Amino acid sequence: MDVVSFLYGFGALQGLVLAGCLALVRSGHRLANQVMALLVLLIALRVLQKLLVHIDFWQDAPNFALVLFPSVYAWGPLLFLYALLLVGRSVSIAYSWHFALMAAIFLFSSVPFWMLSHEQKVELLSYAWSARNDPALEAAVKGLGGWYWLVLSTSVQHLLLPLQFSIYCLLVLRVIKQHNVHLRQQFSSVEQMNLKWLYFLTATIFVYLGLYLVSFQFPAMLMEGFDRTALSANVHNIFLILIIYGIGVAALFQPSIVSGLSDSQPARPAIESEISDRPQTSRRSPDSREVIADNRSAEGKYQRSGLSMEEAQGFRIQLMDLMQRQQLYLTNDLALSDLAEAAGLSTHQVSQVINSQLSQNFFSFVNNYRIQHAKDMLRDPATRDIPIVELAFEVGFKSKSAFYDAFKRMTGVTPTQYKRLEEKPLDAT
Numbered sequence: 272m273d274v275v276s277f278l279y280g281f282g283a284l285q286g287l288v289l290a291g292c293l294a295l296v297r298s299g300h301r302l303a304n305q306v307m308a309l310l311v312l313l314i315a316l317r318v319l320q321k322l323l324v325h326i327d328f329w330q331d332a333p334n335f336a337l338v339l340f341p342s343v344y345a346w347g348p349l350l351f352l353y354a355l356l357l358v359g360r361s362v363s364i365a366y367s368w369h370f371a372l373m374a375a376i377f378l379f380s381s382v383p384f385w386m387l388s389h390e391q392k393v394e395l396l397s398y399a400w401s402a403r404n405d406p407a408l409e410a411a412v413k414g415l416g417g418w419y420w421l422v423l424s425t426s427v428q429h430l431l432l433p434l435q436f437s438i439y440c441l442l443v444l445r446v447i448k449q450h451n452v453h454l455r456q457q458f459s460s461v462e463q464m465n466l467k468w469l470y471f472l473t474a475t476i477f478v479y480l481g482l483y484l485v486s487f488q489f490p491a492m493l494m495e496g497f498d499r500t501a502l503s504a505n506v507h508n509i510f511l512i513l514i515i516y517g518i519g520v521a522a523l524f525q526p527s528i529v530s531g532l533s534d535s536q537p538a539r540p541a542i543e544s545e546i547s548d549r550p551q552t553s554r555r556s557p558d559s560r561e562v563i564a565d566n567r568s569a570e571g572k573y574q575r576s577g578l579s580m581e582e583a584q585g586f587r588i589q590l591m592d593l594m595q596r597q598q599l600y601l602t603n604d605l606a607l608s609d610l611a612e613a614a615g616l617s618t619h620q621v622s623q624v625i626n627s628q629l630s631q632n633f634f635s636f637v638n639n640y641r642i643q644h645a646k647d648m649l650r651d652p653a654t655r656d657i658p659i660v661e662l663a664f665e666v667g668f669k670s671k672s673a674f675y676d677a678f679k680r681m682t683g684v685t686p687t688q689y690k691r692l693e694e695k696p697l698d699a700t
Contacts, residue, residue: 275325275509276322276325276326278509278512279318279319279321279322279325279508279512280319280322281512282315282318282509282511282512282515282516283315283316283318283319283322284315285315285515285516286311286312286314286315286318286515287312287315289308289311289315289515289518290308290309290311290312290315291308292308293305293307293308293311294308294309300356300357302356303353303356303357306349306352306353306356307349307353307518309349310345310346310349310350310353311515311518313339313342313343313345313346313349314346314511314514314515315515316339316342317339317340317342317343317511318508318511318512318515320335320336320338320339320340321508323335323336324336329393329396330393330396333389333392333393333396334385334392336392336396343432343436344372344432344435345370346436346439347435347436347438347439347440348369348370348439350439350440350443350473350476351369351439351442351443351446352366352369354442354443354446354447354466354469355446357466357469358446358449358450358453358466360446394408394411394412395412398411398412429483429484430484432480432483433480433483433484436476436480437477437480440473440476440477440480443469443473444470444473447465447466447469447470447473450465450466451465451466452632454634455632455633455634455635456607456622456632456633456634457606457607457608457633458604458605458606458607458633458634459600459603459604459605459606459633459634459637459638459641459667460603460604460605460668460669460673461634462669462670462672462673463669472514472517472518475514475517476514478510479510479511479514482510578620578623578624583623583624583627583628584628586614586616586620586621586624586628587624587628587629589614590610590614590621590624590625593610593613593614594610594637594640595640597613598640598644599613599637600637600638600640600641600644600666600667601641601644601665601666601667602667603664603667603668603669604669605637605667607621607622607633610633621633637667638677638681639681641666641667641668641674641677642666642677642678642681642682644666644667645662645663645665645666645674645678645686646682646689648662648665648666649662649686649689649690649693650693655690655693655694659671659674659675659686659687662674662686663675674686
């Protein structure tokens with residue numbers, strides 16, 4: 272067994288194991304995990320099929336050579352479906368047209384192949400998976416007819432898959448962007464719910480599609496007689512195995528993949544403020560599906576809101592006074608519902624006031640107070656020497672990186688640079 276065969280076999284085995292784990296695990300996102308399990312399974316079976324091609328198994332059983340090939344057109348729809356389910360979008364039966372289109376492609380591209388004899392199938396596959404520099408083999412294939420299938424399964428095929436998959440990847444990126452917008456309307460800390468890992472997975476798929484195009488198109492165009500089959504086996508197919516590895520690593524280190532976004536959130540401490548005397552309700556961080564559902568409901572109510580300008584301005588003053596007096600922003604997982612409860616308002620009233628009166632979302636509204644508090648501490652001789660990581664937690668951030676990003680976005684400099692700028696006037700005096 273050579274190195275390529277080992278990588279194909281090991282990659283397929285790991286994919287099958289990972290698919291089983293994702294399908295069986297119990298979590299709040301079980302349906303989404305099952306969709307991801309199906310995606311991983313199809314990728315693993317595709318790698319397994321490549322192994323059979325690599326060891327020339329198809330010469331004895333050509334009917335198995337392309338049986339799974341049309342399944343590559345399900346990768347994009349499954350990734351898109353997974354993203355929708357992960358963020359709590361409703362998926363209706365109408366979504367099935369994505370897979371109906373895949374079935375149509377399968378029938379159109381495969382039926383002529385099944386009608387060939389065993390010897391004709393072997394000749395056709397020998398040509399399709401070769402450097403295509405054998406005139407005798409090319410002449411034999413031309414005599415088979417069915418050129419529309421040959422074109423679809425070779426040159427056009429290698430352009431159609433990247434185009435189709437890229438469209439779905441762009442749809443996934445749009446879902447992630449919309450999800451992050453909704454989160455910023457509801458939470459003051461979003462780094463554990465922003466699906467950054469899914470964003471990087473989608474970006475990795477774009478790299479795979481680029482390698483796919485390079486290995487199948489450009490070598491054939493630029494170098495006569497180039498063996499693109501060998502290049503494909505050593506570049507984009509092995510990179511496909513790395514994608515399976517990436518999903519496996521993410522499943523180990525990103526609890527949101529296996530357990531659901533809500534399970535990865537820590538328990539919420541009670542806000543120690545004037546509202547601490549009130550009966551405390553559950554502080555569990557809402558599931559991302561609940562966030563989207565609540566947000567959509569709020570958007571509908573927002574349009575029908577009868578809140579007058581005077582009321583909105585009064586609520587704005589009330590919210591700002593509440594934030595300053597009780598320093599609610601120091602709670603690192605402060606949510607819109609917490610602020611609404613403290614103010615005695617509904618969540619959509621608070622959201623409307625913040626959006627319309629302050630031209631901000633909830634995330635920016637809270638983090639502005641946190642950054643201002645951090646600036647005050649960096650200017651105060653009694654607290655300016657506190658380590659930056661401690662300062663981040665002190666003012667309400669969950670991580671140093673989130674603090675750095677927010678601070679630089681709002682001030683134009685890092686906390687360390689700001690500290691040095693504030694120290695110069697003190698040293699001069």
